[in-house]
Amino acid sequence: MSAPVSAPDRSAPNRSLTEAATGDPLDRLRLVHVVRQYKPSVGGLEDFVASLVARQKDRFARVTIVTCDRVFRGGTRERLPAREVIDGVEVIRLPWHGSTRYPVTPGVFRAIAEADLVHVHAIDFFFDALALAAPFHRKPLVATTHGGFFHSGTAGGLKTVWFNTLTRLSATAYRGLACCSQSDYDRFAAIAPSKVRLIENGVDLAKLGDAGSKAPVKGIVTIGRLSHNKRIDRVLDALALLCRRDPDWRLDIVGTPFDWSAADVETMIAERGLTGKAQLHVGPDDTAMREIVGRSSLFASASVYEGFGLALIEAMSAGLVPVIEPNSAFIAFAQRHAGITLADFANAEQAAEALEAAHARLAAAPQALRQDAMAVARIYSWDGTAERYADFYREALGGATG
Structure with a gap:
């Protein structure tokens, strides 16, 4: 072998x-x-x-x-x-x-x-x-x-x-x-x-390279096709808890329809009272992607299965700090690279606390954490x-x- x-x-x-x-x-x-x-x-x-x-x-x-x-x-x-x-x-x-x-x-x-x-x-x-x-x-x-x-x-x-x-x-x-x-x-x-x-x-490092917000903001982005395994609903559950504690939190969802349509996701947002707090972007081009990522400091993924995790690496190339589901691919990735938080998004409270803690770490050392994330991405x-x-x-x- x-x-x-x-x-x-x-x-x-x-x-x-x-x-x-x-x-x-x-x-x-x-x-x-x-x-x-x-x-x-x-x-x-x-x-x-x-x-x-x-x-x-x-x-x-x-x-x-x-x-x-x-x-x-x-x-x-x-x-x-x-x-x-x-x-x-x-x-x-x-x-x-x-x-x-x-x-x-x-x-x-x-x-x-x-x-x-x-x-x-x-x-x-x-x-x-x-x-x-x-x-x-x-x-x-x-x-x-x-x-x-x-x-x-x-x-x-x-x-x-x-x-x-x-x-x-x-x-x-x-x-x-x-x-x-x-x-x-x-x-x-x-x-x-x-x-x-x-x-x-x-990973195409030029696509989102260094595009994340230079100053810590309470902005989260999640990226991936709108398939059931990505569990966008669980990211929204965590956001709902965050917004109850602090209305400054925002989420940008970037994806293309798959198992869920754009209308399905918009309904999820409305049902949780997150209209104006969460925004869906269907198939943005690279320029629009950089603008979206530019108002974020964190990357979130509740995906229960990943073959590799391309969106994770792209997000880290932008300087975003990741909070991600402990699926097998992400666990293996986190074991090799520091600065990655694993959180069970099936537990909205745990996921919300992990996102808050990641933002607090970033606020304490914004440039160091951004540079660490981008250094990991360069390996790929x-x-x-x-x-x-x-x-x-x-x-x-x-x-x-x-």
């Missing part, structure tokens, strides 16, 4: 593959990323693939993205163009049917016909179908886990059986599984010990992550399946 890597050194600059020694298998690589959702869909999975591809498009011979032809949530459900160039990369969109959790997309086999390496993102139809058909398409496969399919407790027993049967079988066809968090690594090591590698997500820059994926590809192309 490949040993897990904690807090990897990501400070080294990228090595240009065009300057690599002759014979590097990546020099002429035709790489295809397969992911169920991509732009214009908005979410952590989409952001991850876009950020990785931005650092690959000028390094490899060709990079292509294969995805589904409709936005699953929050869109018009209209079919998107079958082919489009986005940010200099070709995107191929395929018809699909069935569940958005497991979109059956038979056109994927033709779409990967010219690939030298196929990189599958997440554990879904694509992961299973490409694995089971591997003897026929004969393309080298790697995957990134992105939390698997354990983002909520829904159908937990069925998911466990599926994971230990079909997912275990599918994993045998992959030359490597990149796990984007320690919790993913531990889970997938149980079914594919020789395949797993820990490659934590990269995309430059180091992209190079680790290049090494992951070299290993996959140099090894055999099985």
